[in-house]
Amino acid sequence: MADDVFADAESWGFETRAIHAGQPHDPVSGAVVVPISLATTFAQEQVGVHRGYEYSRTGNPTRTALQDCLASLEGASHGLAFASGMSAEDTLLRTLSPGDHIILGNDAYGGTFRLISAVVAPMGVEWTAVDLTDLDALAGAVTPSTRMIWAETPTNPLLTIIDIAAVAQVAHDAGARLVVDNTFATPYLQQPLSLGADVVVHSTTKYCGGHSDVVGGFLASNDHELADRLAYLQNAVGAVGSPFDNYLTLRGLKTMPVRMDRHCSNAAAVVDLLDGHPKVSEVLYPGLPGHAGHEIAARQMSGFGGMVSFRVAAGRDAAMRLAASTRVFTLAESLGAVESLIEHPGAMTHASAAGSPLEVPDDLIRLSVGIESTVDLVADLAEALDRL
Numbered sequence: 205m206a207d208d209v210f211a212d213a214e215s216w217g218f219e220t221r222a223i224h225a226g227q228p229h230d231p232v233s234g235a236v237v238v239p240i241s242l243a244t245t246f247a248q249e250q251v252g253v254h255r256g257y258e259y260s261r262t263g264n265p266t267r268t269a270l271q272d273c274l275a276s277l278e279g280a281s282h283g284l285a286f287a288s289g290m291s292a293e294d295t296l297l298r299t300l301s302p303g304d305h306i307i308l309g310n311d312a313y314g315g316t317f318r319l320i321s322a323v324v325a326p327m328g329v330e331w332t333a334v335d336l337t338d339l340d341a342l343a344g345a346v347t348p349s350t351r352m353i354w355a356e357t358p359t360n361p362l363l364t365i366i367d368i369a370a371v372a373q374v375a376h377d378a379g380a381r382l383v384v385d386n387t388f389a390t391p392y393l394q395q396p397l398s399l400g401a402d403v404v405v406h407s408t409t410k411y412c413g414g415h416s417d418v419v420g421g422f423l424a425s426n427d428h429e430l431a432d433r434l435a436y437l438q439n440a441v442g443a444v445g446s447p448f449d450n451y452l453t454l455r456g457l458k459t460m461p462v463r464m465d466r467h468c469s470n471a472a473a474v475v476d477l478l479d480g481h482p483k484v485s486e487v488l489y490p491g492l493p494g495h496a497g498h499e500i501a502a503r504q505m506s507g508f509g510g511m512v513s514f515r516v517a518a519g520r521d522a523a524m525r526l527a528a529s530t531r532v533f534t535l536a537e538s539l540g541a542v543e544s545l546i547e548h549p550g551a552m553t554h555a556s557a558a559g560s561p562l563e564v565p566d567d568l569i570r571l572s573v574g575i576e577s578t579v580d581l582v583a584d585l586a587e588a589l590d591r592l
Contacts, residue, residue: 240266242448244259261439266450266454270454270457273454277457278397281425284434285450288407289387289420290421291421296383296405299433302327304330304349305351308320308333310333313554314549336366343374356388361568363388367500368382373400382401382403385406386404387406392464409540411463412456414463417452418445418452420445467574468510474571475492476582478512485517487513490505512571516592523568533545537552539572541572544574548570
């Protein structure tokens with residue numbers, strides 16, 4: 205099939221673009237799956253005259269397909285795929301200079317906090333942690349040197365919802381960029397660029413890849429000048445994944461819409477069990493009408509996602525026992541894959557935030573609800589709670 209068949213891909217629905225955007229049939233063989241291009245270097249017809257590729261760190265056909273597809277799903281004109289979510293974040297933070305100021309949500313991923321506080325800050329970049337749901341507090345934290353506001357929504361692990369459009373307005377009034385980590389929501393459920401964000405960040409290790417078998421990251425933006433700068437930095441530091449990693453992530457995108465539907469429905473069933481359970485003191489899930497961000501989530505998301513957090517009434521020790529006692533839910537870090545995971549954030553993914561403004565409650569459990577049988581997931585949690 206000729207490549208021009210795909211010329212109108214941007215007018216297609218999300219599910220169609222997930223399968224076809226950036227992925228024309230191979231012109232040599234007609235293969236319907238993008239080939240894994242393992243070449244590290246590419247022939248030039250003359251000095252400086254080539255077919256778009258010179259060296260695989262700078263550009264690779266498999267990576268291009270992933271970038272074009274995921275950028276399309278995010279509604280972005282530019283997308284860059286990275287070796288990990290943290291390498292994507294690191295590259296973005298390299299656009300800042302000593303003396304610049306970042307405002308970080310006070311409920312951020314521990315790895316982001318560690319990168320900003322322990323790696324970027326010693327190089328002269330200032331930062332402040334703020335409750336991004338409090339627009340007055342946010343505006344009060346802005347300084348003349350504020351260049352970036354960094355938000356997650358839903359946040360990790362407290363599942364706080366940030367009003368993207370409102371925070372974008374504060375950022376732009378200050379001449380700063382709004383960065384939104386869209387890992388939890390995915391582009392299937394939320395489109396931050398359409399709401400005013402300047403950059404979208406993903407750990408594609410999570411829902412985009414979706415199978416716990418590939419690490420990756422992504423940046424998406426409609427800012428041409430920024431995109432050029434990011435591409436330069438990525439090439440300079442070599443923050444790229446292998447062609448096979450890019451292929452696996454691209455394969456994951458094809459099924460992301462159907463997986464997300466299942467993640468959402470399974471999470472809702474789990475919440476039905478937990479909400480009001482005598483051994484659970486609080487359930488944190490934006491789909492609950494009583495959640496502080498429920499109305500915003502309903503407005504800016506098309507579904508409430510597959511992540512659920514809750515606090516164990518009996519405290520830390522009981523939470524630790526619960527995390528180790530499930531059978532279908534696997535005790536492990538990470539999230540967003542087909543299998544259900546359970547973890548204790550304070551001792552695992554967010555241990556680096558202990559003693560900081562981003563410290564999480566020690567009785568908190570975070571669930572990444574997978575796509576297994578709903579009945580089995582609910583029964584597993586019910587039995588684990590009964591054993592406390």
